[in-house]
Amino acid sequence: GLTSISITYNGSSAPPTQAGSYAVVASLSNSNYTAPDATGTLTILPKTITVRAEAKTKNYGDTDPLLTFTISTAPASGDYFTGSLSRVPGENPGTYAIVQGSLSLGNNYILNYQPANLSITGGMLNFAALTGKTYGDADFRPPVSSSNSNIAIDLSSDNPAIATIVNGQVHILAAGTVNITASQAGAGSISRQLNIAKAGITVTANNQSRLYGAADPVFTVVYSGFVNGDDVSKLNTAATAVTTASLSSPAGHYPIVPAGASSANYNFNYISGILTIVALNNTDxxxxxxxxxxxxxxxxxxxxxxxxxxxxxxxxxxxxxxxxxxxxxxxxxxxxxxxxxxxxxxxxxxxxxxxxxxxxxxxxxxxxxxGMSEGSITATNILTPNNDGKNDRWVIQDIELYPNNNVKVFDRAGRIVYTKHGYNNEWDGALNGTGEPLTEGTYYYIVDLGTGKSPFKGFITIIRNR
The missing domain is CATH 2.60.40 (Immunoglobulin-like)
Structure with a gap:
């Protein structure tokens, strides 16, 4: 038999298992035969496996997910992948290619690599509508959130005179309308309108009083409801107060009406006071x-x-x-x-x-x-001029009421012993013009009151030393 034929592969009798080219030599070792060595080349081709990278997503700031892949066919038993996929560097939101990196099955395989992408997202930004506020309200955190908690949400105001952002909260500075914008890298921005109403102030006129006929006092008012440390100096126009009463208005109660205040940040509610005009106690x-x-x-x-x-x-x-x-x-x-x-x-x-x-x-x-009627006027008929306080003067009733009177006194012989125009009860029985006392006796008088009416007549008796 030919069992004495030996084959080597690159000089080794072990059949090759790795991809590559091998010199094959077949040699006959038999005592009965001789033959030259037969040579050739054995080529083991690498196995092609398709490697498909799997697309990945992560939020900004998160660690990269494990980069995985699928393969079209399994490698030979005992063969394992080494290395790993990698991606194009970068951490900002965006799309980054997942590359083969160091992934390998060795020289026995050809990897048909099909790339994918890693998407870094900023998250989903949510910003609910803003509830209206009132000037003076406390700072508040707007209702904004994101699915990515790793990226800061920036807030801004388009009118810092109305509201600003302080430590992530909206700080109200004035009444008006302002847009608050929430921004997050990779998630874009959302704006919401904030309406800030004016605060309410109550203006109350102080009660006042004055005397009738006096000038009005200075009318004053008090304010309640200021916020943010404001006072009247913060108003565009301070309130004034007037009354319906005039200088000649009689005693009573009259309204003191406040009005006229103005402010960009306040609405005004006015409460009238009372002016009390006090009746004088003057009886002069x-x-x-x-x-x-x-x-x-x-x-x-x-x-x-x-x-x-x-x-x-x-x-x-x-x-x-x-x-x-x-x-x-x-x-x-x-x-x-x-x-x-x-x-x-x-x-x-x-x-x-x-x-x-x-x-x-x-x-x-x-x-x-x-005075008595002229017909009723009488004169005393006794004169006792002894300075005893009784009948010392001749008295004609009411004579002082007739300053134009004429009085004449006659003795028994018809001679005038006393006469006076404007007599006023001063005769003491003396002779007219001499001051000599008249003798005792009875005398006759005629009194003309000067009224144009007939004079009246009578007798007067002078008595001395009694």
Whole structure:
């Protein structure tokens, strides 16, 4: 047989298993035969395996996922992949090629590598609509989130005069409208409108009071509701207050109405105050007079008692009074009428002044004497001028009420012993012009009151040393 033939592969009798080219030599070793060696080449081709990289995704900031692959057919038993796939470097959101890297099955295989990509995403950004706020509200964190917690979300304001971002929160600076934008690398940006309403302030007018006829006080207001440390200096225009009352408005209550405040950050609610006009307690009398007639003493507001006399022809007098407060009320004997009827003799007239307040009162007493009728006027018929205080002067009733009177006294012989124009009860029984005492006796007199009416006559007896 030919069992003595030996074959070597690159000089080795072991058949090759690895891909490559081998020199094959076949040799005959037989004592009966001789033959030259036969030579040839054995080529073992590498096995082709398709390697398909699997696409991968990760969020920005995450570690790379394991790069995996699939193969079209399994390698020979005992053969294993070495190395690994790799990717193009980079960490920003984007797409990066997954390359074969160091992945290998050795020289026995040809890898038909089919690449894939690693996608780095920024995550899914969510930004809910913003609820309206009011000037003065506390800082707040807007409702923004992302599926990728590894990438910071940046917030910004398009109007820093209205709102700014402080430590990831919206800080309100003024009323108005502002857009807040949330941005995240790889996820884009979303803007939401924030409406900031004005805060409410209550403006209350302070209650005030003044006396009737006085100028209004300075009306003031108080504010409640300021926020953010604001005060009235932060308003564009401060509130003012006015009243419907005028200088001549009577005592009572009148509204003090605030208005006129303006601000970019506040709405205003106004509450009126009350101006109380207080009735004066003034009962002062500037002047008081009687007509006809003259008050005695002359009017002085500190003196509350006066006298006056009129003749019998005057049956009614007019009281004139001038008050310091025109709203005080003066009543004459309880009546607003200024005219007062007189009876012959003594008449008491009460002038009562009541102040605006209705409580304070002041009164004056006028004792007015109305003379007797001319036909009733009498004269004393005895004169005893001895300075004992009784009948020392000849008295004619009410003569002072007739200043134009003429008095004449005659002796028994018809001679005038005394005459006087404007007699005022001063005769003491002396001879006219000499001062010599007349002798005791009875004398005759004629009194003309100067009224145009007939004079009246009578007798006067002078008695001495009694």
């Amino acid at each position: 009398v500037i002047s008081l007079s009687i007509n006809p007639g003259t008050l005695s003493p002359a009017f002085n507001a500190q003196n509350h008692n006066y006298t006056a006399s009129v003749d019998n022809s005057i049956d009614r007098v007019l009281i004139s009074i001038n008050l310091s407060d025109v709203n005080a009320v003066a009543l004459i004997n309880g009546s607003p009428s200024r005219g007062v009827s007189l009876n012959p003799g003594n008449n008491t007239i009460v002038v009562e002044v009541t102040a605006q307040d209705g409580k304070t009162k002041n009164s004056y007493i006028l004792n007015v004497y109305r």
